[in-house]
Amino acid sequence: MTTAMEIKQVLLVDDDLNIRTLAQMGLEGLTDWKVELASSGAEALSKAAEIKPDLIILDVMMPGMDGPTTLGELKKVESLNDIPVIFMTAKAQTHEVELYQKMGAKGIITKPFDPMSLPDDIQGILSKS
Amino acid sequence: MMTEQETYILVIDDDKNFRDLVGDLLRSRGYEVVLTRSAKEATATLEAKRPALAIVDYRLPETDGMTWISNVREQNLNFPIVLCTGNWCDQKTFNWLRNILRVSLVIQKPIVPELFVHSLENIIPPPAEKSPVPASEIDEPKGFKAQPILDAAQVEESLKQIERMLADEETFPEEAERLKKLKRKIETQNAISKAREAFVKELPEAWKDLTSAVKKARENPKNLLLLQDAMGVAHKVKGTAGSYGFTKVGQFAERVEDFLVTVDPHSDTEQEVVWAEIIRCVTEGNQVITEISRSQSTSAESQKLPAMSCLAVVPEGAYPTELKGAAADANCELDLVGSSVGAIVKFGKNAFDSAIIDLSLDMTSGRFQLARELRQAAKKIIPLCFVADGEKEFTQADIVYGGASVLISGDGTRGNLSEAMQIMTIAGQMRKPRVLCVDDDPLLSSFVESVLSPTGITVRSLNEPIVILDVMHDFQPDLILLDVIMPGLTGYEVCRLLKSHDDWKHVPVIFLTSKSDSQGKRAAFTAGGTDFLSKPVLMDELLSRVKAHLSKTLSEASTRIDPQSKVLTANALLAESEQLINICHQQSQNLAVGIISIVDYDQLDTLHGAFSAEHTVGKLGELLNERLRAEDLRGRISGGEFMIVLPGETTEVLTMIFELFREDWDKMWFPSVRGKEFQTNLAFSTAEFPLEGDNFEKLRDYALRGLRQRSALS
Numbered sequence: 001m002t003t004a005m006e007i008k009q010v011l012l013v014d015d016d017l018n019i020r021t022l023a024q025m026g027l028e029g030l031t032d033w034k035v036e037l038a039s040s041g042a043e044a045l046s047k048a049a050e051i052k053p054d055l056i057i058l059d060v061m062m063p064g065m066d067g068p069t070t071l072g073e074l075k076k077v078e079s080l081n082d083i084p085v086i087f088m089t090a091k092a093q094t095h096e097v098e099l100y101q102k103m104g105a106k107g108i109i110t111k112p113f114d115p116m117s118l119p120d121d122i123q124g125i126l127s128k129s
Numbered sequence: 130m131m132t133e134q135e136t137y138i139l140v141i142d143d144d145k146n147f148r149d150l151v152g153d154l155l156r157s158r159g160y161e162v163v164l165t166r167s168a169k170e171a172t173a174t175l176e177a178k179r180p181a182l183a184i185v186d187y188r189l190p191e192t193d194g195m196t197w198i199s200n201v202r203e204q205n206l207n208f209p210i211v212l213c214t215g216n217w218c219d220q221k222t223f224n225w226l227r228n229i230l231r232v233s234l235v236i237q238k239p240i241v242p243e244l245f246v247h248s249l250e251n252i253i254p255p256p257a258e259k260s261p262v263p264a265s266e267i268d269e270p271k272g273f274k275a276q277p278i279l280d281a282a283q284v285e286e287s288l289k290q291i292e293r294m295l296a297d298e299e300t301f302p303e304e305a306e307r308l309k310k311l312k313r314k315i316e317t318q319n320a321i322s323k324a325r326e327a328f329v330k331e332l333p334e335a336w337k338d339l340t341s342a343v344k345k346a347r348e349n350p351k352n353l354l355l356l357q358d359a360m361g362v363a364h365k366v367k368g369t370a371g372s373y374g375f376t377k378v379g380q381f382a383e384r385v386e387d388f389l390v391t392v393d394p395h396s397d398t399e400q401e402v403v404w405a406e407i408i409r410c411v412t413e414g415n416q417v418i419t420e421i422s423r424s425q426s427t428s429a430e431s432q433k434l435p436a437m438s439c440l441a442v443v444p445e446g447a448y449p450t451e452l453k454g455a456a457a458d459a460n461c462e463l464d465l466v467g468s469s470v471g472a473i474v475k476f477g478k479n480a481f482d483s484a485i486i487d488l489s490l491d492m493t494s495g496r497f498q499l500a501r502e503l504r505q506a507a508k509k510i511i512p513l514c515f516v517a518d519g520e521k522e523f524t525q526a527d528i529v530y531g532g533a534s535v536l537i538s539g540d541g542t543r544g545n546l547s548e549a550m551q552i553m554t555i556a557g558q559m560r561k562p563r564v565l566c567v568d569d570d571p572l573l574s575s576f577v578e579s580v581l582s583p584t585g586i587t588v589r590s591l592n593e594p595i596v597i598l599d600v601m602h603d604f605q606p607d608l609i610l611l612d613v614i615m616p617g618l619t620g621y622e623v624c625r626l627l628k629s630h631d632d633w634k635h636v637p638v639i640f641l642t643s644k645s646d647s648q649g650k651r652a653a654f655t656a657g658g659t660d661f662l663s664k665p666v667l668m669d670e671l672l673s674r675v676k677a678h679l680s681k682t683l684s685e686a687s688t689r690i691d692p693q694s695k696v697l698t699a700n701a702l703l704a705e706s707e708q709l710i711n712i713c714h715q716q717s718q719n720l721a722v723g724i725i726s727i728v729d730y731d732q733l734d735t736l737h738g739a740f741s742a743e744h745t746v747g748k749l750g751e752l753l754n755e756r757l758r759a760e761d762l763r764g765r766i767s768g769g770e771f772m773i774v775l776p777g778e779t780t781e782v783l784t785m786i787f788e789l790f791r792e793d794w795d796k797m798w799f800p801s802v803r804g805k806e807f808q809t810n811l812a813f814s815t816a817e818f819p820l821e822g823d824n825f826e827k828l829r830d831y832a833l834r835g836l837r838q839r840s841a842l843s
Contacts, residue, residue: 018331018369021324029317061364090368090383112371112379115321116314 014059026115041065060089137161139180168192187214290665381414437482455546476506497531512553512759526785565606621656628657694750702764720818730769738802
């Protein structure tokens with residue numbers, strides 16, 4: 001409950017510009033959240049340390065440092081390991097979902113996603129966990 | 130202290146049952162209620178404590194309701210007042226109630242409890258801590274839906290509507306909250322829609338990347354890196370295209386990815402089948418993208434809907450350029466066919482709005498049989514244009530009877546063909562379905578008109594609902610769009626009035642409501658509404674709902690079409706004739722009225738067995754619909770008596786038309802119980818505007834007198 005209501009800033013990480021644009025439109029258009037963008041795992045780590053977002057949405061498949069690796073790095077940093085992380089992936093098989101959750105992810109948003117219902121989907125995941 | 134004063138509802142009615150009913154209803158909704166029996170009692174209560182609202186009966190002992198309200202207003206007391214009355218009031222009384230007495234709402238007795246409460250809640254919200262509409266009821270069902278590319282005009286209009294509703298002080302806070310949310314939603318969707326339009330341009334490039342990645346992997350089957358590269362590209366397209374709402378493209382990319390996963394770079398067996406599947410998916414995906422790109426570029430250009438569709442039945446190769454040019458000029462969707470048989474087949478498959486017939490293809494030498502058959506196939510009275518080579522001379526009566534609104538002599542030129550198409554469009558519109566839009570907001574009415582008119586629907590707006598019955602009579606609508614909240618009168622009351630009226634109770638009513646919660650919906654149906662549309666009204670939704678209900682009404686042909694003869698009923702004929710007479714009057718044109726009567730109609734059943742009369746009536750109606758022009762009226766005025774109304778024509782032409790009519794009718798034989806087939810005679814008489822009368826009734830009576838005199842003579 002508490003975490004779900006307190007979001008002010010979101011960090012959105014995806015290597016695909018089109019996906020970043022679309023998700024940002026949906027989130028900023030329908031909620032009062034401020035959305036910061038990162039296009040790689042490395043950028044995500046430095047941006048997260050800088051802005052301390054209330055939520056990170058992380059693409060799984062990215063060139064270089066992929067989503068799970070980025071999450072692992074985040075968990076190592078004490079000031080960042082509390083930030084809830086939601087994965088975004090086009091491949092969501094049950095065993096993968098379980099794996100991601102074990103790693104500390106709050107949940108998964110599957111691609112393709114509907115930008116118009118993205119905020120509700122995120123709220124749903126956060127209120128469940 | 131002030132707040133404490135204004136919490137109760139004052140009810141004044143001398144009928145105990147009514148008082149108790151209203152009292153219980155309002156208390157159940159959390160209002161505080163004080164019930165009084167007379168104006169005197171009410172005034173005493175009022176002096177002790179001011180009410181938040183008063184519900185006043187029109188008829189009260191001693192001082193009546195109106196006088197009481199006058200006294201209240203004279204004392205400068207401005208609380209809202211609802212007046213209950215047993216009768217529908219006239220416009221003058223209503224305006225006086227609204228403007229002088231400042232009555233918020235007039236409600237008709239007997240009240241419908243649910244509607245009563247709902248209407249009151251629009252004036253003062255219930256005090257009980259009723260939660261606003263839960264979010265789940267407002268939001269559309271979840272789940273992935275392709276975002277349509279929104280029409281800019283539509284978005285703008287919706288946002289304007291919302292702004293107006295927000296500016297309206299009668300809008301409740303929770304309603305305003307919902308509207309703001311909706312506004313945000315529309316704006317976001319609009320932004321996404323624009324991004325989607327931009328993304329379409331990238332799609333072919335992205336698919337090309339996928340195609341080449343797949344090709345490389347295919348050519349180097351042992352190269353694991355290339356295979357993974359192709360998978361990555363497919364994966365990306367799947368997520369991106371899908372999220373932008375191009376579900377099909379996303380699905381093809383997904384299949385490509387899934388198949389690529391099954392490719393085993395170390396094996397040599399059965400790889401061909403997999404690769405064939407992959408290539409097929411890539412090719413099909415490419416086709417889908419080409420399709421999308423094409424529709425995208427054309428949709429931007431050709432927003433304009435064609436005014437009508439037309440089938441040109443002309444010899445092959447005859448003036449095709451002229452026809453196509455004319456169609457472009459007249460904004461007409463054109464199809465060509467080179468033979469009469471082909472034309473009938475085409476008409477059976479496709480509903481064209483009109484036809485051009487080159488008479489050289491009609492082999493019935495001036496009998497215009499093809500025109501008749503096309504109308505049979507179309508199952509409606511389509512406007513026609515004849516093209517004649519000039520060798521054979523036709524009289525005006527021939528042309529009118531044959532059904533042509535226009536005759537072109539000699540070859541068609543672009544100019545006269547396009548003029549003919551325009552005339553046919555107008556002629557066809559005379560039979561357009563009619564929608565009455567009752568709303569106090571002229572901007573909404575004009576929006577409705579701008580959406581419905583281009584699709585061939587005639588729209589009339591009514592901003593003063595109190596005069597609804599007059600307008601119903603004049604306009605004879607097939608469907609009514611009715612706003613729920615209007616000054617002084619709710620749409621519920623208007624709908625109840627219509628539903629209590631024999632002539633209008635079949636006309637479907639669609640409520641326009643800003644309250645799309647379940648209670649609002651229920652109220653709409655309780656009042657007798659057929660359907661409802663939420664405000665802001667969206668273009669697509671408006672169009673599809675109106676069309677759905679219209680097609681139902683028109684096919685049921687509830688009030689306007691006589692079920693036996695399939696021509697207009699007496700009432701509908703009256704209304705349409707009046708309009709036509711008006712038009713002819715304005716254009717200083719003649720108009721001919723003819724009565725066609727089946728001789729001895731009343732004795733047919735006795736002579737030839739049950740349903741014989743009905744059978745002849747059916748056939749006569751059919752003939753009337755297959756012959757004459759689209760702009761002419763045909764109606765059944767009683768039993769075996771029919772009437773036709775021909776704008777622009779004279780008694781002289783009509784008399785010749787009767788001769789042609791008789792020729793057709795003499796070919797009709799009807800089965801008789803006596804074993805032999807029988808025939809009937811027709812009697813005719815005419816009247817002409819303006820010579821023999823300046824309105825429908827005078828013309829009809831003149832023609833009827835003629836008919837009676839003639840039958841008395843014979």
